[in-house]
Amino acid sequence: MNEIPILTLTTFLPLVGVLFLLLIRGQLEFVNKTSGYVAILTSGITFFASILILINFDYLNPDFQFIEQHDWIFNFVNYKVGIDGISLSFILLTTFITPICILATINSVKHRLREFLIALLLMETMMIGVFCSLDLFIFYLFFEAGLIPMFLIIGIWGGKRRVYSAFKFFLYTLFGSIFMLISIIYIYFDAGTLDVEKLLNIQINKEYQKYLWLGFFASFAVKTPMWPVHTWLPDAHVEAPTSGSVILAAILLKMAGYGFIRFSLGLFPDASVYFSPLVFALSIVAIIYTSLVALVQKDMKKLIAYSSVAHMGFVTIGIFVFNKEGIEGSIFQMISHGIISSALFLCVGVVYDRLHTREISEYGGVVNVMPKYAVMFMVFTLGSLGLPGTSGFVGEILVLIGSFKFNYWIAFFAATGVVLSACYSLWLYRRVVFGEITNLKIKNLTDLSKNEYIILTPLLIMTIVLGFYPSLVLDLISPSVAKVSNNMLDYIKIVGLEK
């Protein structure tokens, strides 16, 4: 497989689709229909390409595979891509979620459909690029370039306060990432290279590591999002169209988690140890505070958005306990959250398309008219609160085990999040699905359509399959995670001995 640059192909395949979309001419009806087909086809092919990568992937090798390297900017940046188990799992998540997003878009968006699909495919390229780039500069390019399509998605197809949310999203993220840019440039002058593979073996000056770590942290914390810079997320989620929310929740947030594992731990072990209490504090606040905030939300999407912040709190705790269980757990949690929260947003989208409101109080008794929908929604709700048998459980339990090994107070506080998440999820479910029908409009609702089935079923299957057979992901990531975590643990031992 080494002859075919399959990673580059997979990354830029969606752009080919974009090109075709731009070329479509004709009546509006025709354009919408054809562009739908083109987009589905493109993302489908991309998905198969990523499956092809998975088939050829060497599970036991913890190092980077499928490496491609080309000169780009003379003496400075190489175009270098490559994946290990961690990257591959996120690439698969991306290529799995994008076709679903595209289907959901075709179902619900009628206004400027082609442009929307172009933006989605552009996003796909950027997201895959982020996960497979092995050069800090390339990583930064992909990381930032995703802002443009996402800004347009929220701003053009969003809800009432879309302009405010789009601006907030854009400026927050841009603000965070400039510090990362400064850090990247500094690393170049300090280490003489931006090649991640080389950098992972180089000790960066300890004195500056802390500043550099903070630079990266500023960007990732905004993107994760961590308390207190999470406020853009509820706004962006609420105002974005359904598939925009899905992309945001499922993949954009994971870029930050991936960045923490790959760069914060890999490049700055010293600073990561030094700052881990800060991360724990912020994460615990995020878990408890945003869970409480989620309890009082009146808007369904906002509630799910706050629950995302809480779930990402688990992820950051898992990463910074440095042991294998914690990191594996947080990756698993990210993937499961990617699937479940997308499904929840899509579920909200299903009823929103019918009633055009997201107010929880407008609903009630949906189960009477939409029993199949109620079942779907229930599985995802239970997955979100981490019921055993769903994918949500595996991630949470691994993170809790990992953090218990590290410090049981952290595990204790994190565990309160599990309880709280049960509270808000179940309460949301009860208010929307059960109870008397109070709103007359509810009576006229129709159950899931065929298209909506097609969209939700893969997610349902993945939620349950990953719940019962987590090795599907864990086998893939565990050698690479072991490498990262062993590096960190060895490092802590050495530092401990010095003290």
Added chain:
Amino acid sequence: MIEFQNILPEIFLTLVLLHLLILGVYLKNSFTLIKKLTILTLFACIPIIYINFDNQIYIFNNNYSINVFSNLIKIIILISSAFSLIIAGQYLKRIQLEKFEYMILILSSTLGMFVMVSANNLIGLYLGIELQSLSLYVLSSIDRNSLKSSESGVKYFVLGALSSGLFLYGCSLIYGFTGSTNYLIINENFSINNLGLIFGLVFVIVGLAFKISAVPFHMWTPDVYEGSPTSVTAFFALAPKVAGMGAFIQILFIAFNGALQEWKSIIIFISVASMILGSVAAIGQTNIKRLMAYSSIGHMGYALAGIATGTIVGISATLTYVFIYVIMNIAAFSCILFFSRNKIYFEDIRDLGGMSKNHPIVAACFCLILFSLAGIPPLAGFFAKFYIFKAVIESEMYILAIIGLLSSVVSAFYYLRVIKIMYFDQEKEKFDDITGLGMKLSLATSSFLILFYFIKPSFLINLTEIASKVFN
């Protein structure tokens, strides 16, 4: 006499300029012809420079320098002058401003800029600046029937004369203390301990900072940009900035190389002030030309940050920045010159509402340009900023880098606002169609360059690196 072959481009421009002037006077309705000839001349001048591109000599008793750096700057100037004419055709026709003097003035100011960047002598520099500025004063008030245009011309002239006065005062101080106006001799005789010389240095910097509209000498910019006919504004935003930056680099790195620490702090201040003002003051603007004025102030701040490092890498970064800035502004102004309804041009950005619906391609290009101006990857504007901050961080000026990047976030806000109006707001009436091929072509070319710059960024960097080695 052998020396004259080295200034062929200047001689060529002068001759064409004089002939075109005669042609314009004797031929009636000669506007289109002269416009075409002028554009042709400007493009024809590029190969003439390119023949002797690698030349590096001082001529006329060391008072005029030809080197790769000045040649590169001259080529950028020619490109920007030519494109500012190409995009202006349709506009000048519609507002009935088809005076052939317009072309003559642009040519003569281009000639002035050539002298500015090549001068190795304060007198030569001053002559260049004046030739350039006097043409610009007239250009900005060329629309005689418009009160605003005349006002902006007078404003520009009064303030420009003031800055020229300051510049001359600085020159006289330097001449008095070093005994020469030649850069090389000034450099030899420069002593940091001489307060008079430092004063002279400051005055010279003030005069040049005025020309590139750097804060705190930027007051004229928004008014002149707003008042002048839009095609003239486009010219203002392009060529004089390039020439000013070139002259700045020449004088600082050749004449005042010994006083590096002294002028460095001044340039840092000017750069930071320009970046901050350029981004903050533009937020409230609703007039697109004023907005572009503040945007150009901010961009000059970034370009100066490269000079502020005082290193060769910094110069190369500044050159790259200026080049990309020119491309972005050509693109931006060809969009702005498109904003007309029923042959009436408008400048209020709120009138762009829903442009993406009626004119998807132009809107997409403009959107791209604005993102690029804001410095979002992977567009050319990002690389331009990146080189600057790379150079800045290499010289360990972290605070400058942080301020610069923060102000670029602030400036992203007002660029985004224009995009918001185009894409998120209610639809308004359609614009007039583009009739001229030139405008389409320049918009397409420049947008293409902005979008696909990332494919081969090394080309421009190599070029600017070679050019900046002159100052080694």
